[in-house]
Amino acid sequence: GMSTADSDSCDVFVIGGGPAGATAAALLARQGRRVVMAEKAHHPRFHIGESLLPANVELFDRLGVRERVERIGMAKWGAEFVSQEHGRSVRLGFGEGWDKKLTHAWQVRRSDLDEILFRHAAKEGATALEGCRVRDVVFDAEGATVQATLDDGSSRQWRARFVIDASGRDTFMANRLKSKLKNPRHNSSALFGHFRNAWRAEGMYEGYITIFWFKHGWFWYIPLADGTVSVGAVCWPYYLKSRDKPLKEFFADTIALSPELSERLKDAELVDDAVYATGNYSYSGTHCTGERYLMLGDAFAFIDPVFSSGVYLAMHSAFEGAELVATTLDQPSRAPAARRAFERYMRKGPKEFSWFIFRVTNPTMREFFMYPQNPFRVKEALMSLLAGDIHNGTPIWRSLRILKTIYYAVSAANPR
Template structure:
């Protein structure tokens, strides 16, 4: 019988969350094993980063490397479906003006960069290793993985970090993953060459374009390609009656501004993808011998590009918890309670806006941002991922919500119509035609 190799921490998943926490724990002098089921570089959607990521890249020591592969991004463009007017907001308008920029990146390049960095920092990294079983006991856990050649490997770990993304390894094992009943969307996306971009300093900014059935992202990348995707209500993709590419191009035609920008563009590899984008959250993120980080804990709609930031921030916070569990177990209960609370802050703040983003009131407030009661500063701090700024941020975000509810009450007929439409659209429409679930580590 094969003997298990020993380690202090075994991390499942070599995406941003897993690679980040593996790096931090290896720096502490711990024996860390990082397992990735695929081989880098591997495709992943979600190319837009936030200014909050920059500080984390600095702490990891990879900022210069990320900058070399990234397209500078200073803000966001909002494009309504029925107006010629465009709204432009800059991250520098938040509470911390130094959090003024980030990058658009190819995730295949970013994820490999972070994974290799973890190895350089001392973690033992292994690709092509799919974890099949995790068994916990009083002393730690036994983890078994299947390799590409069909062979198996086993590790004995004092602590396990689940960074398996939408595979949700431990949440599935413990049956603690709950689908969010208030959100149900799908996505169609592809990459284009020769798309017309914004000019000057705004060239790398992300554009959010609303249309009848949802919203589009338009993300320029440094290699000249542009990522374009439509996040739609599930009923829309369920009704598809033609090949996926044709349906996607017809969907783009519903947004005149986006259609114009892509008039002379061509699809890279003629490829279009479809994915279910169902939000979920686990009932808990921590245990005596384990931790779930990033999408392994919770997944929310990608509208504000918060995914990589939330994953990496949870890894930074989680690394401190792991150290407590291994070195000061008497303090673990309090540390777990504090981390459980902290890990819900970001998803909660972003979700409040995401679930209302198709409401006419929110759309109007985004199109005509006003800094009454510092509400715009609160919004821009959120969009820049400066979500732990403190009381000033909390106050201004609260005032934004007060203004939203006031305007909604004044325009109650419009508010009710928007609410009713949303309740109808979030019904579970069942499996989607041509759907590919992109499970990211």
């Protein structure tokens, strides 16, 4: 039943305790604000999205969790692309990017990473609640009333001056506002599982992520620190619609479509005999801020995970979002301009990554990935993009513009 006696108040209420929510909660609590973060699950909880970008390392540093993440992670020094049609594979080290300091990242189990971030927010002073599902938020002139349902079915209510939606693909706020725009061009789904005894490369190549292109989409191959390898197939929608057998057999048949991947898995066995499926369609919202709220990470936008950008964009948006919250609460007269800047900022990352994601299936672009050249430093710039180096002012944009121009010129000369 509803117990109004439990009513509580805070400066900032955070919906969701994944990377975006936990990062924002930690930063705002560190500023001495009263922060409540509600997570409907209990950490450690499973989540897909295990490959991180070098640009994320600095964010872990600034949060104060870098060493803990390093301990659970498999060092990832680059990415390998394998193309059947080219009969070729290519390894691209992050050291080939523009900023030579962005050398590596890690592959992690998200249950481990997300728990580190969540507990860290509590250590910084946030009230971090698990088994607490936010069910309703009502805004008024002073702030918002937030209602949640706890595991035992009881209700709890808070007053908050500001609300952060970091509910991930649940898109709590965007659903309520009907502000979510699905991207019809990217409507794929993913099948995935974890393997024991899968092939591992030697030395610093061991932790490379490998992307295998195949005719119905692409595979990820992510070696984890415990010796297992996460393997997933991101497939175009028509292919999944063709499924006429159990998920596990369908996954095995799909893997068989890539001889190179099959070779790596020839002695491997599925952990727990388990194969998972998830919808993977892209979306973004019409807007990500209101007078008393903002949306971070996947709660605002999701793009195809081929470049492993999700956790980085989620955490970076939390750093920027925490600034916006501070401005709104402390200097309200500056809030409208700060909001406009944040709206622009939130579109930049997905836009830059998406341009390449939409075209990476195109033969011209695929050719560049498989035989990367560096005129006008375009390869370095692309490697920087793949490292997530998009917010640091590294001068990659001129080269990326040239790469786009070359792409359009070649495509026009070879219409298909």
